[in-house]
Amino acid sequence: MFNLNSETPFSVKNDILSGLTVALALVPEAVAFAFVAGVDPMVGLYAAFMVGLITSVVGGRPGMISGATGAMAVVMVALVAQHGVQYLFAAVVLTGIIQILAGVFKLGMFIRMVPYPVMLGFVNGLAIVIFLAQLGQFKVIDDDQIAQWMQGDMLVWMVSMVALTMLIIHFLPKLTKAVPASLVAILVVTGIVIGFDLPIPNVIDYVKSNSGDPEASLAGGLPSFAIPEIPLTWETFRIILPYSLILAAVGLIESLLTMTLIDEITETRGQGNRECIGQGTANMVNGFFGGMGGCAMIGQSMININSGGRGRLSGITGALALLAFILVGSEWIELIPLAALVGVMFMVVLGTFEWASLRMFNKVQKSEIFIIVLVSAVTVIADLAIAVIIGVIVSALVFAWKHAKQIYAVKSVDEKGSKIYTVHGPLFFGSARNFQDIFTPKDDPDDIIVDFLDARVYDHSGIEAIDALADRYERRGKTLHYRHLSPECKLLLQKAGNLVEVNLIEDPNYHVADSSLA
Template sequence: MFELHASKVSSLKNDVLSGLTVALALVPEAVAFAFVAGVEPLVGLYAAFMVGLITAAIGGRPGMISGATGAMAVVMVSLVAIHGVQYLFATVVLTGVIQILAGVFKLGKFIRLVPHPVMLGFVNGLAIVIFLAQLGQFKVTNEAGELVWMQGNQLYTMAGLIVLTMAIIHFLPKLTKAVPSSLVAIVVVTVLVQSLGLDARTVVDFVRDMTNDPAASIAGGFPEFAIPMVPFNLETFKIILPFALVLAAIGLIESLLTLTLIDELTGTRGRGNRECIAQGVANTTTGFFGGMGGCAMIGQSMINVNSGGRGRASGITAALALLCFILFASGLIEQIPLAALVGVMFIVVIGTFEWSSFRILNKVPKADAFVIILVSGVTVATDLAIAVVVGVIVSALVFAWEHAKHIIVNRTVDENGSTVYEVNGPLFFGSVSNFLEQFEMDNDSDDVIVEFKNARVADHSAIEAIDTLAERYLSRNKTMHLRHLSPECRQLMKKAGDLVEVNVIEDPDYHIATDKLA
């Protein structure tokens, strides 16, 4: 799916260097998402450190980077505005508990229900979101304290440095892969700006513009443990529960989909249920240490994989390096030009977007093409959780509509004079009407056999349809036998109960998704 310079070989050196690169890119992202959520920059930076460290250490997908994300930040903003930051911390703790329970009950396997068109739409939509997020770096504060688009030489300098960064990232791997090209690009552009005294916006400029504080900085101390200062009563629980459920769902969906993408890129397999538990532990912990919570970050994960990060050491290095930036090296990190980080993210956008989707739109079924475009648009307009849910629902409805036409009932008469109906295809809520219409009850013999060997009884609607069929034959004083019906269906039958012909040896066993691979 991705056309990135991704090495398949894991090494400690690559993990450490790629982790340093990711840490540099985490700083403006964490600050920006903290601003979106309406909290202090350090709240976002602490979240990026703690969530990143814990998920890297115990998560189900080595090489995946987690931290504060925009998808979760947009949900937090109303909570913070109405109830304050302490309620946010309590919500993040509850979010983590819900995510842990999702992992314990092995709900991670359900990510396999996401169709490929939805995955393509998710990837394309997130690439667009990442691109649009970078446009905010082109704004500066004017004399009135308002954010306006940069102009003139400052804009040209910014654009030139971005192009230089992207060129280094693109061409350096053709010469050597000894060090991550993204890290080299950031260092080269930073040295160039500082040595030539170019008028280029830096990380500290971005922080001060976001906070509207000329003295703002990313410097801080080690995060301290503190129980959220909220009343421990039912009223508080009613306030934070809805937010916690939404945050837990968004965090798990984004994390599990990112896990799937990293699996595809690296040719390995992550463990979804373990990742659910790790995300939960990380959010529960960060809520007690003054962080805003988070989940997997597709942009930073792509930077990590593209830079050679494959093992847990890459995510651990990124988190620890970010903490060191906060404690000891804030002055140095704040001098990094934003253009270098924007250039890195633009490369991520190019590598993440599934460009071949333009080519296949005319080749795939129209419904799949519609789902790709729909999920991409909804991801940009709202958030990825809603987009994925919408995509899955639309895909399911299309599937149901198409398969509703595939139920075929063949009518024959056997050697005993009994009317035999052989059902072929899936029997479910979408096909029950067509199923019932194919029986000629008034023309059938007094003994009717319905053969389900080549059919799949899928849901309660199908069972109710069989009950209805049995009731209609009973009203005509005719006997109906059901052959090769699954044991689960036989137990749920009402009207047809005594008319089920048990044939255990040949009855099929219908399997559902198992937890073995989760």
Template sequence: MFNLLSKAPKSAKNDILSGLTVALALVPEAVAFAFVAGVEPLVGLYAAFIVGLIAAIVGGRPGMISGATGALAVVMVSLVAVHGVEYLFATVLLMGLLQILAGVFKLGKFIRMVPHPVMLGFVNGLAIVIFLAQLGQFKVMDEAGTLQWMQGEALYLMLGLIALTMAIIHFLPKLTSAVPSTLVAIVVVTGLVFGLELESRTVLDFLKDMTGDLDATIAGGLPSFHIPVVPFTLETLYIILPYALILAAIGLIESLLTLTLIDEITQTRGNGNRECIGQGAANITCGVFGAMGGCAMIGQSMININSGGRSRLSGISAALILLAFILVGSSLIEMIPLAALVGVMFMVVLGTFEWSSLRIMKKVPKSDAFVIILVSAVTVATDLAIAVCVGVIVSALVFAWEHAKHIYTNSYIDEKGSKVYELHGPIFFGSVNNFLELFDVKNDPKDIIIEFKYSRVTDHSAIDAIDTLVERYSNTGKTLHLRHLSEDCKELLSKAADLVEVNVIEDPTYKVADNRLG
């Protein structure tokens, strides 16, 4: 659990340098998300430190970066606006507890059921969201105190520095991989701006614009233990529980999908249930140390992976370096040009977006292409949790619709004069109508056999459909036999109990999925 280093002898250097790069990129994001949630900048910075540290140590995915995120911030803002920040801390604490319970009950494994088109839509949508979030850095505060788009020389300088940052990140690895190209790009651009005394906006300028305070700074002390100051009553629980459920779901979905993405990139396997527990422990800690909580961050995780960070040490380094920035190094961070950080995030966008999904649109089924576009659009328009839920539901409905067509029968008269319907394909909620239309009740002989050797009864809708068919034959004075039907299904067919004939010797042992079977 606490194996911080991978087997590669130089991984410690890679992980620490990668952690430094991630920490630099975390600062403006944590500050921005704090303002989205309606809390002080340090509340977001503390969350980035606490969630990043504990998730890196306890979580189930080495190399994944966690911190304060926009997906959670947009849910928190209404709670803070109505009830205040103390209720937010109580909600984050309860959120963490719910996430730990999800891990204890091993719910993390269900993320593996997310269809691949939904995953493609997820990464594409997040890439677009990350890109759109960077556009805010192209705005400056005018004399009237309103944000305006950059123009003229300021805009050209910003674009030039962004292009330089991206070029260094792209081309430096072709020359050497001794140090992360992202870190080199940030250092070079920062040195260039101050060496040539260029008028480029810095992290400090961004902080001043966000707060409206000319003395704004990210400097602060250690987070202190703080029990949320709220009444411990049922009324408080009624207020915070809905928010906690939504935040816990969003946090786990984003974290587990990011885990799955990094699994694919690194060709390794993380532990989803352990990640649930790690995220929960991190958020409980946030709740009692005055932080806004968080989850996995796909952008920073991609920076870490691309910079060579693979082990838990990279995430731990990022969190500890971020804390050092808050305690003693705020002046160094505040002087970093925003253009350098925007360039880094633009490279993350290019690396995150699944460009192959554009090429395969005409090669995959239209339903899959639709799901990719739908999930991407919903991610941008709303949030990740809604997008994934919509994508899974649409994929499930498409699957049900397609498989509903795959049921048919081969019928013949056997040596005893009985008509045998040899059923092929599954019977489930989507195929029951097609199933009932396969039988000619009016013209069939007195004795009918349905052969289930090549079919499966999968849900209670199928059981009800068989009951309906039995009633139809019974009402016409005909006898229906069900052969090769599971014992569990026979027990549920209460209306057909005295009509069912089952060949016990040849019966398969499959079971019917029904709540009444426990």
């Protein structure tokens, strides 16, 4: 499905090195999303550490990286602005509880129902979002605290170092895969920028300019336990519940879809319900330890997979390395030029975007192309969760429209003079009207048989259609028999009463898939 490096086997060395690479890429992302949410940068860094560590240990997808994300940060803005950061911590705790319940009740299985065009729209939309987010690194804050695009030598050197980073990541694996290309690119570009004193902003420049604090630093201590300082009242619950529900939905949708992507790339299968519990546990802990919560990160996950990270150790290493940066290594991490990190993320964009979808325009149905474009656009313009929900709804409506036209009946007359309608196709809300149009009670003989051996009633609208048809024949004094109805349908048919005739021996049994594979 995705043309990415997937042949790298699991190894401790690959996991550790890829984890270090991920940790470097997590720093600016966590800081940026903290600014988006309106909280201190350390809140984002603590979230990236705790979410990354806990989901790597107890989550359902080895090799997937989680941390503070923009999709959840944009939901938090209004809550923080109106009620303060303590309400955010409480909302994150409740978010975790909701996600744990989703895993306990095995709701993770439903992500398998996301149609393929929606999945393509998801990855394409996120690739565009990641790309647009990196463009902000090409801006600097002037003396009037207004963001301006880079110009002159700064822009030239910035673009040059971004290009060098991308070239190293692209060509180094052709020479050796002993070390992750992304890690080498970051170290090389950092050395060049520092060694030649190039006019390129680094991580701490970004933090200072966005926080407005010239003394800002990424140095900090261990996160400490604290119960959110909020009134424990029903009113508080009413305030945080809507935010928690949205955060839980956004977090699980992004995490489970990213898990599906990693499954495809690595040709393995994660555990959706366990991932729900892992994400929920991580968010609940976040709320008690001063973090903003988070979910799976498709960009950092791609960096990890492309760098050779396959096991849980890669995520654990990334989280612990990030904590080490906060505790003792901040002065080195702050020197990393933004150009190196932008180059890494640009390569993630190129690897994440499903370029094959552009070649599908003349090869697949127009409805599927529309869904891909729609989900991609809504992901960029609005919200990931909204995009996926809209995509699933549109896919379902398209499916219903197509199958509504597939119901038909073959007509015949038996030796007793009874007219037989042998129905073919699905009977559900979309095809109920077409089903009614098949029959002609006015012109039919007194005895009618409707055979459902090659048909299936799927919902209550189908049941109502059957009952309505029986009423049409009854009003004309004619006898209607139903044959080969499924057991589920027989249990629901009440209004037809003695008009229903079934053959218990030949009735088919339909089995519903359970959630054991989720």
